[in-house]
Amino acid sequence: MPHTLLLVDDEEKVIEFMKPYLQAEGFEIITAKTGTEALHIAKLKKPSIVVLDWMLPEMSGIDVCRELRKISRMGIIMVTARTDVTDRIIGLEVGADDYLTKPFALRELVARIRSLLRRMDGRDIARETLERGELTISETQCRVWKRGEEIPLTPTEFKLLLTLAAKPGIVYSRLQLLQAALEDDVLNDERTIDAHISRLRKKIEDDPSNPVYIQTVYGFGYRFGDRL
Numbered sequence: 001m002p003h004t005l006l007l008v009d010d011e012e013k014v015i016e017f018m019k020p021y022l023q024a025e026g027f028e029i030i031t032a033k034t035g036t037e038a039l040h041i042a043k044l045k046k047p048s049i050v051v052l053d054w055m056l057p058e059m060s061g062i063d064v065c066r067e068l069r070k071i072s073r074m075g076i077i078m079v080t081a082r083t084d085v086t087d088r089i090i091g092l093e094v095g096a097d098d099y100l101t102k103p104f105a106l107r108e109l110v111a112r113i114r115s116l117l118r119r120m121d122g123r124d125i126a127r128e129t130l131e132r133g134e135l136t137i138s139e140t141q142c143r144v145w146k147r148g149e150e151i152p153l154t155p156t157e158f159k160l161l162l163t164l165a166a167k168p169g170i171v172y173s174r175l176q177l178l179q180a181a182l183e184d185d186v187l188n189d190e191r192t193i194d195a196h197i198s199r200l201r202k203k204i205e206d207d208p209s210n211p212v213y214i215q216t217v218y219g220f221g222y223r224f225g226d227r228l
Contacts, residue, residue: 030045038059098156171217174222
C-alpha cells in the first residue's frame with residue numbers, strides 16, 4: 001500500500017511542480033493551500049508524511065507543525081525559502097523531523113522522504129528492547145516509556161535516542177549522529193543535531209538543564225549516560 005503524503009503550499013505552481021513527480025515515485029498525494037486546511041486534512045486523512053511550507057495563509061507552517069505534534073507522530077518536513085540557521089532550528093524545535101530550503105531538487109525531496117519513512121518504520125534497526133535507567137525503549141514498536149508512561153517521540157527523535165542508548169558511554173560527534181540517526185552527512189547543518197537533542201532532552205530528562213541520559217561532551221559531541 002503506497003504511503004500518503006500531504007503537500008501544503010499556498011502556491012498552486014509549487015504543488016503542480018511536486019505532485020506528478022511524487023506520484024511517479026509511488027506516493028499517494030493529497031494537498032492543502034492554507035494552514036487551517038492542512039491541519040484539518042492531516043487530522044482526517046492521517047498521512048504518513050506532511051511536506052509543509054513555512055509561510056501559509058490563516059495559520060503558519062510553524063503553528064501547524066506545533067499543533068500536529070500535540071496529536072500525532074506523523075513525519076513532518078518543513079519547506080521554506082528561509083535560509084538562516086536560526087529559522088531551521090525553530091522548525092526543528094516545534095517538532096519538524098527535517099528541513100528543506102527552497103529552491104530544491106525533487107530528487108532531494110524524495111531522498112528526504114524515503115529516509116524519514118525508514119526512520120519511521122524502523123526497518124534498519126535491531127529488534128529488541130533496551131532498558132536504560134527509567135527508560136524502556138522498544139525497537140520493534142519504535143516506542144519509549146519512562147516509569148511506565150509512554151513518551152511521544154517523533155521518528156527522528158526516536159532514531160537519535162536509539163543510536164545513543166544502544167552504546168552508553170560512547171561519544172558521538174554531530175556528524176556521526178547525522179549519519180547514523182538522520183542518514184545524512186551533507187544536506188543538513190551539523191548544528192541541527194543540537195536542536196533535536198534539546199527537544200529530546202525536554203521529553204526524557206527530569207531536568208533538561210542537568211541531563212542524565214543524553215550528556216554533552218564539550219568539544220566532541222554527545223553520549224548516553226553509562227552510570228544509570
